[in-house]
Amino acid sequence: xxxxxxxxxxxxxxxxxxxxxxxxxxxxxxxxxxxxxxxxxxxxxxxxxxxxxxxxxxxxxxxxxxxxxxxxxxxxxxxxxxxxxxxxxxxxxxxxxxxxxxxxxxxxxxxxxxxxxxxxxxxxxxxxxxxxxxxxxxxxxxxxxxxxxxxxxxxxxxxxxxxxxxxxxxxxxxxxxxxxxxxxxxxxxxxxxxxxxxxxxxxxxxxxxxxxxxxxxxxxxxxxxxxxxxxxx
Numbered sequence: 001x002x003x004x005x006x007x008x009x010x011x012x013x014x015x016x017x018x019x020x021x022x023x024x025x026x027x028x029x030x031x032x033x034x035x036x037x038x039x040x041x042x043x044x045x046x047x048x049x050x051x052x053x054x055x056x057x058x059x060x061x062x063x064x065x066x067x068x069x070x071x072x073x074x075x076x077x078x079x080x081x082x083x084x085x086x087x088x089x090x091x092x093x094x095x096x097x098x099x100x101x102x103x104x105x106x107x108x109x110x111x112x113x114x115x116x117x118x119x120x121x122x123x124x125x126x127x128x129x130x131x132x133x134x135x136x137x138x139x140x141x142x143x144x145x146x147x148x149x150x151x152x153x154x155x156x157x158x159x160x161x162x163x164x165x166x167x168x169x170x171x172x173x174x175x176x177x178x179x180x181x182x183x184x185x186x187x188x189x190x191x192x193x194x195x196x197x198x199x200x201x202x203x204x205x206x207x208x209x210x211x212x213x214x215x216x217x218x219x220x221x222x223x224x225x226x227x228x229x230x231x232x233x
Contacts, residue, residue, distance in 0.1 A: 002065040005047065009073050012039045027106020027183070032072045040073065044080040056088050060096070067100040075104060079112030090122060094133045101137075101148045107183055110144050111151055120156035120165065131168055138172040143183050146176055150187035154194045161198040169195065170206060177214050189218040193225045200226060 010033065017034040026032065051058075059081075066078035078100070082089055097113075104110050123130050137149035153169045156162075169191050176184050195203050204226060211219050 001062055002069075005043075005062075005066070005077065006069070006071070006074065008043055009033060009035065009040075009071065009077065012036075012043070026072065026108040028072045028109055029105055030070055030072045030075070035073055037076075040077055040080055044077060044084055047081065048084050056091075059085055059088055063100070067103060072109065075109050076112040079114075079117070082113060083117045089117065090125075094129055098133070098137070098145070101145055102140075102142055104144045106144075107147065107186065110147050110183075114148050114151040114154075116155045118152065118156065120160035120162065123152075123156050124160075124162060124164070127164055131164065134168055134172065138175050143181055146179075147183045147187045150176065150184075150191045154190055157191065158194045158197055161195075161202070166195070166199065166202060170202075173206075174210065174213075177210065177218070180215065185215050185218060188214070189221045192218070192222045196222075196225055 012033070012035040015034045017032060019032065022032045022034060023029065063078050063082065066074045066081070069075055069078075082092075101110065101113060104113070134149050134152065137145045137152075140146055140149075149172050150169075153165065153172070156165050157169055173188050173191055177188050179185065192203055192206065203222060207214070207219060207222060207226075
């Protein structure tokens with residue numbers, strides 16, 4: 001199946017990107033086809049529809065192969081498939097997720113799995129597993145795992161001011177806010193901005209207390225979002 005999917009990826013309409021430039025932008029060391037995200041989503045949807053009868057073990061085996069792929073788009077497709085495989089995602093062993101994330105390089109590979117994959121309800125339903133998992137990611141030596149400890153919380157926080165989610169987010173932010181790697185700086189800003197819709201006062205209070213420790217770009221972006229509802233340019 002991996003061969004079929006890879007052939008389908010290679011057949012999608014694509015630009016002819018400057019590989020050095022696009023790899024640097026995405027942070028990936030892998031070859032990039034530069035296909036449209038919408039086309040990746042259509043391929044993922046078609047794949048799920050065609051293989052509805054597959055057991056979880058077969059999907060997991062395919063995801064293992066995609067997450068180990070030599071193409072950026074194989075890894076991106078894995079994240080989109082994971083987002084579409086609702087029953088599998090709800091019961092996925094988090095240590096398997098950690099293994100996948102541990103092999104991702106650059107913000108784009110991390111975010112295709114973490115962004116919008118798990119909802120607040122899904123995460124809170126297994127919070128006794130998610131809380132220590134997110135804590136451990138934030139302490140990992142791998143910057144991709146540390147970024148994941150923040151990005152996984154973005155969508156849940158955008159829709160829910162639950163105290164447990166908020167506490168975990170702020171603990172992880174405070175733990176990582178001193179880092180200067182843009183993988184982390186951008187994720188810290190993103191998490192704080194995601195909280196504004198449901199709990200702007202919490203974010204204001206955090207900025208008042210930690211503005212001196214946060215990177216100046218983070219403070220500027222979050223304050224602009226609080227004041228105008230828009231991200232700083």
